[in-house]
Amino acid sequence: MELNPAQLDALVAIAESGSFDGAARALHVTPSAISQRIRALETSAGQVLVTRGTPCRVTGHGRRLVQLGRQTRLLYEEAGRELRTATSVAVAVAVNADSLSTWFREVIAGVAGRRDTALRLYVEDQAYSQDLLRSGDVLAAVTSDPAAVQGCTVEPLGALRYVPAATPQFLDHWRRGRGFDWAAMPTLVFNDKDDLQPELLRRRGIAQLPRVVHRIPSSADFYAAVLLGLGWAMVPSLQARDDLAAGRLQRLSRDVTDVPLFWQRWRLDSSALADLSADVRAAARRALRPPAAT
Numbered sequence: 001m002e003l004n005p006a007q008l009d010a011l012v013a014i015a016e017s018g019s020f021d022g023a024a025r026a027l028h029v030t031p032s033a034i035s036q037r038i039r040a041l042e043t044s045a046g047q048v049l050v051t052r053g054t055p056c057r058v059t060g061h062g063r064r065l066v067q068l069g070r071q072t073r074l075l076y077e078e079a080g081r082e083l084r085t086a087t088s089v090a091v092a093v094a095v096n097a098d099s100l101s102t103w104f105r106e107v108i109a110g111v112a113g114r115r116d117t118a119l120r121l122y123v124e125d126q127a128y129s130q131d132l133l134r135s136g137d138v139l140a141a142v143t144s145d146p147a148a149v150q151g152c153t154v155e156p157l158g159a160l161r162y163v164p165a166a167t168p169q170f171l172d173h174w175r176r177g178r179g180f181d182w183a184a185m186p187t188l189v190f191n192d193k194d195d196l197q198p199e200l201l202r203r204r205g206i207a208q209l210p211r212v213v214h215r216i217p218s219s220a221d222f223y224a225a226v227l228l229g230l231g232w233a234m235v236p237s238l239q240a241r242d243d244l245a246a247g248r249l250q251r252l253s254r255d256v257t258d259v260p261l262f263w264q265r266w267r268l269d270s271s272a273l274a275d276l277s278a279d280v281r282a283a284a285r286r287a288l289r290p291p292a293a294t
Helices: 005-016 020-027 031-045 060-082 097-101 106-111 131-135 170-172 195-203 220-229 235-248 269-288
Strands: 090-095 119-125 138-141 154-164 187-189 213-217 233-236 259-264
Touching: 005 020, 005 060, 005 106, 005 195, 020 170, 031 060, 060 131, 060 259, 090 097, 090 106, 090 131, 090 269, 097 106, 097 119, 097 220, 106 119, 106 235, 106 269, 119 269, 131 259, 138 233, 138 269, 154 235, 154 269, 187 195, 187 233, 195 233, 220 233, 220 235, 233 269, 259 269
Parallel strands: 090 119, 090 138, 187 213
Antiparallel strands: 138 259, 154 233, 154 259
16 A cells, blocks of 8 residues: 555545645645545555545544554644645643643743744543544543553653542531431532542442532633532642642542553654653653552
């Protein structure tokens, strides 16, 4: 099978835009040129790579070529940077919202010092970010899965600790004797994938969430809602440290949940990816709990 970079670019552009017209606009060519490139690539591959529709979708066979196309684009961009024919290198990374609001900001500060690197972040739950690696949407990810995606390396970063917290006023209302009415007091969830609060309730013998559950799919707003007394939640200890010390928040119990985090990246000889990985390791070493011994 002979692969043409222009054809791979067309396939990646369709995957990102969802249409031949969108791909044409992204690559500054005509839709007819995109169609010709895809037909040629499908002929070479002997497979249908794009299902035509609204939107267009890349098939299972096509997704592997999308991965290759994105990886090839990164290497071409780095070569262009070295030859001074390109102005930047784009690195797509998946990171969970709580990491982005806490320790990963140090990583962003490191990228800010490299003017020729463009960071493309995908915000996704740490248990699902490896799906973005498999699809080729990202070249690296903060994930909770220790098993490496095929074609990737994986290394432990440490654990992000969560503690149950709420405002003193909220807890006074729901206090029952020496404890709290865990089964009834309102709680918050980030989204449908957020199992931190249900898991703590199950540990306490409570099988169901309370009648009132607030859903706030933004890490900063989620934490702000806890500070406003909307309910209790498991919050990152890094994020809550100052408010707990000042008494604006109180812990409901000594329970903790440590979520192990791992750094997965494609095996590419990429200086941009290597620099980013070094930033991630340094930030995690300073902020996260040490990785468990193996």
